[in-house]
Structure formats: C-alpha cells, structure tokens
Amino acid sequence: MKKQQGAVAVKKKKITPQTLWRQRYLLLMSLPFVVWVIIFKYIPLWGWTMAFQEVKPATFSLPIWERTFAGFKNFTKAFHDRLFTQVMINTLGTSILDIVVGTVSAIGFAVLLNELKFQRTKKLSQTISYLPHFVSWVIIASIAKNIFNDGGVIDTLFNTRFHLMSTNSPLIWVVIVVINCWKEVGWNAIIYLSAMAGIDTGLYEAAEMDGASRFQRIWHITLPGIRPTIVVMTIMSIGSILGVGMERQMLLSNPLVQDHTMVLSWFSYTRGIGSSDYGLGTAIGVFQSVIGITLLLIANKIAGKIGEDKLI
Numbered sequence: 207m208k209k210q211q212g213a214v215a216v217k218k219k220k221i222t223p224q225t226l227w228r229q230r231y232l233l234l235m236s237l238p239f240v241v242w243v244i245i246f247k248y249i250p251l252w253g254w255t256m257a258f259q260e261v262k263p264a265t266f267s268l269p270i271w272e273r274t275f276a277g278f279k280n281f282t283k284a285f286h287d288r289l290f291t292q293v294m295i296n297t298l299g300t301s302i303l304d305i306v307v308g309t310v311s312a313i314g315f316a317v318l319l320n321e322l323k324f325q326r327t328k329k330l331s332q333t334i335s336y337l338p339h340f341v342s343w344v345i346i347a348s349i350a351k352n353i354f355n356d357g358g359v360i361d362t363l364f365n366t367r368f369h370l371m372s373t374n375s376p377l378i379w380v381v382i383v384v385i386n387c388w389k390e391v392g393w394n395a396i397i398y399l400s401a402m403a404g405i406d407t408g409l410y411e412a413a414e415m416d417g418a419s420r421f422q423r424i425w426h427i428t429l430p431g432i433r434p435t436i437v438v439m440t441i442m443s444i445g446s447i448l449g450v451g452m453e454r455q456m457l458l459s460n461p462l463v464q465d466h467t468m469v470l471s472w473f474s475y476t477r478g479i480g481s482s483d484y485g486l487g488t489a490i491g492v493f494q495s496v497i498g499i500t501l502l503l504i505a506n507k508i509a510g511k512i513g514e515d516k517l518i
Contacts, residue, residue: 254488259485260274280488284489289473303380304443309436312390316398317402319331338390341389347454374466378466382454385458397435402428409427450469455469
C-alpha cells in the first residue's frame with residue numbers, strides 16, 4: 207500500500223490455508239448469507255437473457271432456446287422510444303438533487319445532533335427524526351398531496367395557489383426531493399453519527415484549549431474525521447443514480463406532471479409489464495444496471511486517484 211500523509215504503511219496479509227482454518231467458524235457463520243446472495247441476487251441474472259429475446263405473454267412459458275432471438279432489438283426500441291430522453295432527464299435530475307440535498311442535509315443534521323450536550327434531548331430528536339423512514343410512501347404521498355395540491359393546506363393558509371404538484375415543469379423534482387429528504391434525513395444521519403462517535407475526543411479538547419470556536423472545531427475536526435464515510439456513501443449513491451424508485455414517483459405524481467416524474471424504473475415497468483413486452487422491460491433494466499455499475503467503478507476510481515478511501 208502507498209503511504210499516505212500522516213499514516214503508516216500497512217502490509218497486506220496473504221490469505222493462506224492456515225488463515226482460512228483459523229477463521230473457519232467465521233466462514234461457516236457467513237455461509238448462509240453467501241448462499242442467500244447467490245440464490246436471490248446472482249441466479250436471477252439468468253433472466254437477463256430475455257433482454258435479447260422476443261418475450262411476450264404467449265411465449266413466456268417457453269424454454270429459453272425456443273424463444274425468438276432478437277439481438278439488440280429491444281435496446282434499440284427502448285432508446286428510440288419517444289419518452290426515453292425525457293425519462294433519462296427526469297431520472298438524472300431527480301437523482302442528482304437527491305444526492306446533493308440528501309447528503310448535505312444528513313451531514314448537517316448529524317453535526318447538529320452531535321453538538322447537542324443533553325443526551326436525552328439528542329436521543330429524543332434522533333428517534334423522532336428517523337421514524338418517517340418506516341412510514342409507507344402511500345401515507346407520505348397522501349399527506350403531501352393534502353398539503354401541496356391545489357386547495358390544500360398551503361393554499362388555504364396563504365390564500366393563494368402555488369401549484370407545486372400540478373405544474374408541468376421540473377419544479378416537481380424539487381417537491382419530490384424535499385419530501386424524500388424529510389422522510390430519510392434522520393435515517394441517513396445515523397451512519398454519519400456513528401462515524402463522528404469514532405473521532406478522538408482529545409482532538410476537540412486540544413482545539414478548545416487553543417481557543418477554537420465550535421464552528422472551527424466542526425470544520426477542522428468533525429468534517430475531516432467523517433470524510434472517508436462521506437466519500438464511500440457518495441460513491442454508493444452515484445452507483446444507484448439511475449435506480450430512483452418508481453414508488454414515490456408514481457404516488458406523488460398525477461397526469462399533469464407525469465412527463466416530469468416518470469423515471470427509468472417506472473418506464474421499464476410501463477413498457478415491460480404494462481405493455482406485455484417482457485423483453486423490452488428487461489432490456490431497460492439491464493441498461494440501468496450496467497450504467498449503474500459503470501458509474502460506481504468510475505466514482506470509485508476517481509476517489510482513489512484523489513487519495514480518498516475507495517469502496518472496492
């Protein structure tokens with residue numbers, strides 16, 4: 207390993223039969239999880255073959271070798287769809303806003319909780335903040351529509367019409383991202399709080415003795431201390447940039463704003479199951495997965511180039 211500034215080079219240990227034997231109990235404990243991953247994550251990849259075949263309800267039950275081979279026809283059909291460009295814009299726009307707003311808000315909220323001196327207040331605030339994570343999107347969407355829709359709570363209180371959820375413009379992205387941020391900020395802050403708990407308290411004491419203000423301690427100790435965690439979480443977020451779930455998009459959408467809320471997963475569902483063209487739906491899913499893996503590897507490589515911890 208290369209030496210980093212202020213760090214001591216650590217020699218990698220080689221995996222030997224003796225090492226495996228010493229850790230045999232740990233390996234046996236992990237075996238059920240490895241089997242679970244293989245069964246539910248890797249074996250289903252066999253279904254990707256449908257992306258290169260013509261698969262309709264009438265031919266779905268046929269063996270793979272009896273279906274009509276379509277090559278890259280399904281991919282071409284997806285890319286030339288009239289909605290594909292807009293769907294990609296919606297997916298990327300919503301995802302980028304999600305990453306930026308979600309990461310900044312989670313870090314900011316974690317810092318605020320970390321600075322609370324009263325432990326009871328800190329625990330109560332943290333518990334209240336992550337409870338929305340466990341609430342169904344069906345309930346969240348119903349509440350949001352009652353607040354933001356025409357004639358909702360905001361319109362009633364301010365005697366005006368904001369049209370936040372009925373305007374056919376990218377403004378709906380902001381509404382969806384803000385609602386998602388409110389729902390997930392407490393949950394996402396947990397991992398940053400855990401990282402902050404690992405920072406040496408002696409650093410804060412020394413900085414306070416040197417006259418550093420609270421903001422200076424946060425800027426020069428807390429944030430650099432959780433930087434590896436921020437990098438890893440950002441890399442993971444970039445890898446799933448095309449994986450915006452369709453559940454919240456569908457529930458917070460309506461016919462007036464659907465052109466700006468349909469994302470790739472929703473598009474795959476509509477064209478695949480909705481149109482009974484399983485090969486086309488699978489092709490869109492394969493494209494989504496391949497691009498996600500590619501972006502993950504690129505982000506991971508960039509992190510290593512600038513001297514940060516890599517995910518893999």
